[in-house]
Amino acid sequence: MFDNLVVELGPWSWWLVGLVLLAAELILPGFFLVWIGLAGIIVGALSLLFWTSAFWVWQVQWLVFAATAVITALLGRRYLYNENQVTDEPFLNQRGASLVGRTATLDQPITEGRGRIRLNDTYWTVRGPDLPVGTRVKIIASNGRDLTVEPA
Template identity: 65%
Template sequence: MIIDLVRSLGSWSWWLLGLVLLAAELAVPGAFLIWIGLAAIIIGALSLALWDTGIWTWQVQLLLFAVLAVGLAVVGRRFYSGRGGESDQPNLNRRGESLVGRTATLHEPIAEGRGRIRLDDTWWSIIGPDLPAGTQVVIIESNGRDLRVEATATVLRPT
């Protein structure tokens, strides 16, 4: 059935395949099917000019389509991969990482390597050396859930 459809459409079957792939790219975005669809449209354009020649066999068409699809996908990936650039707010959705370098005063002591500090309106779990309450600490690392701290030179006594 599909072979009969391809034979009846002739060179337009490549155009149809290309348009179906481009439409599929809209339904399943990811900037991948667009390149394969573009390769099919290019083969369709070549087929309009070369359809009746003896060199334009289905094997040549499929081979050229495969080469074009891979080539366009590689070029497209390189083109779009460099578009992100550097963000002016690299820690926007990484709150823990944005806290690295801040200092805080321990309201509770760090016991057995674990404790909690309050920064702004949030209590954070911390990891670090055992320190008494009132110690000034600096956040040196964030691993997602815990903040790693170390003591600074200043020790304040809570009031």
């Protein structure tokens, strides 16, 4: 049945596959089927050119489709998730990194390299040299949950 459909539609069967995948992207979240659908449309365009050629058998078409799907997915990912994008809020989801350069007063002493400060409404664990309560410190680095400080 599927073989008959491909034979009857000819090179347009790949266009149909591509459009079905693009339509499926509207229903299923993830923004991944777009690239596979685009690969189907590209193979459809190649099929229009090579349909009567002896080398353009279904096995070659599937190999070209698989390779094109991988290439379009990688290029699409590179295009969409470019890490070098300029933004007006570079520390949007990096709260600790946004605190680097600020000063605060120690809420608990730093003993054995660890202490606490309070910034706004949050207590932060800090690392640094041993200092008494009330000392002004400057945040010089952030590594996840802990802040590294030095005397201000």
